[in-house]
Amino acid sequence: MNAQSIAQHSTCAVAVEVVAETGSTSADLLARAPHLAHPLLLVAENQTAGRGRAGRNWLSSPGNSLTFSLAWRFSGGPQRLVGLPLAIGVALAETLARLGVQVQLKWPNDLLKDGHKLAGILIETQTAPDGGLWTVIGIGMNLVLPDGLEAQLGRSVAAIPWLAQMDRDQLMAALLDGLAGGLREFEQAGFAAFAARWNLRHGWQGQVVTILDRGEVLHEGVAAGVDDAGRLLLDTATGRMAIVAGDVSLRVKV
Numbered sequence: 132m133n134a135q136s137i138a139q140h141s142t143c144a145v146a147v148e149v150v151a152e153t154g155s156t157s158a159d160l161l162a163r164a165p166h167l168a169h170p171l172l173l174v175a176e177n178q179t180a181g182r183g184r185a186g187r188n189w190l191s192s193p194g195n196s197l198t199f200s201l202a203w204r205f206s207g208g209p210q211r212l213v214g215l216p217l218a219i220g221v222a223l224a225e226t227l228a229r230l231g232v233q234v235q236l237k238w239p240n241d242l243l244k245d246g247h248k249l250a251g252i253l254i255e256t257q258t259a260p261d262g263g264l265w266t267v268i269g270i271g272m273n274l275v276l277p278d279g280l281e282a283q284l285g286r287s288v289a290a291i292p293w294l295a296q297m298d299r300d301q302l303m304a305a306l307l308d309g310l311a312g313g314l315r316e317f318e319q320a321g322f323a324a325f326a327a328r329w330n331l332r333h334g335w336q337g338q339v340v341t342i343l344d345r346g347e348v349l350h351e352g353v354a355a356g357v358d359d360a361g362r363l364l365l366d367t368a369t370g371r372m373a374i375v376a377g378d379v380s381l382r383v384k385v
Contacts, residue, residue: 132174132299140304143311145170145201154180156200157255157269164257164265167202172307174199178271197303200269203314204259212254212266214322214361216240219252219268221325222313224332226306230297235334238354238363238374242272243334249273268310323359330356340365342374350374 134147141147146169153159156173158180163171178198205211220236227234227242235243242250250272257265316324330336335354342350342365352367362373 132176132303134174136300137172137174137303137307140301141307143308145172145307145311147172147174147307149174149176151175152177152179154178155269156198157253157267160200160202160267161255161257161265164202164267165260167204167265170204170311171202172199172303173202174303196274197270197272197299197306199303199306200267201307201310203266203268205264205266205318208264209256211264211321212256214325214359215266215317216252216254217329217357217361218313218317218322218325219254219270219310221328221332222309223250223252223270223306225313225328226309229309230302230305234332236329236332237334238357239361246334270306321359322361326357326359326361333357 132149134149137149138145138147148171150156150173153175156175156178160167160171160173175198216239217236220240220242223242224234224236232244234249235246237243237248240252240254241248242252250270253269255267255269257267259265313325333354333356336356338354339351340354341348342363350365350367350372352365352372355364355366355371357363358373360373362375365372365374
């Protein structure tokens with residue numbers, strides 16, 4: 132992959148860097164965030180220590196996935212970021228749809244293809260020297276599924292071989308443009324502008340699910356989408372409740 136080529140194919144004014152290998156693009160950008168002046172996309176052709184939610188590892192192999200992070204500055208404090216992971220999911224899903232691939236969304240930060248995990252989103256923050264907030268959006272997306280990866284992960288994963296045939300620089304530029312557009316919209320209107328679009332792509336809408344925290348069942352009910360604050364709405368035996376984001380996993384009850 133080539134940084135200059137990605138930037139040339141992109142329509143947004145975001146600086147682009149590509150490295151052959153690093154531990155974590157997000158860790159790299161978090162370390163650099165206090166010294167950044169403008170948004171920056173960092174792409175790794177091979178990432179050896181990728182991270183997911185709740186300290187989980189994100190496993191990938193060279194040439195089979197896209198692993199990248201985008202540093203974006205927000206004014207104000209962390210309260211400005213309520214619902215951001217879900218808005219990013221919408222932006223990615225809509226970008227993939229324009230490329231001919233329909234995906235679904237899983238609360239709070241996963242993209243699904245045919246019910247299996249296709250991509251994950253991890254958002255971390257670093258305070259800016261001027262009082263703003265640098266947000267580092269880390270994304271890992273499967274393109275080709277290497278032999279044995281599903282067994283190694285212990286869960287179902289998905290891939291998009293059709294996208295793997297695209298020019299990687301053009302694909303990365305399209306994803307960058309979609310993300311930048313979504314971030315600008317989020318800055319202006321917050322998650323409320325994305326809620327209905329998220330619900331249209333909700334992969335488990337109307338299904339019975341359990342909410343888990345560190346492996347323990349907290350709640351069970353029918354998944355009913357999200358509200359304007361990005362909370363998962365769960366219809367339980369005692370009524371509707373709103374689940375906030377955190378160290379929580381969602382599983383279809385079988």
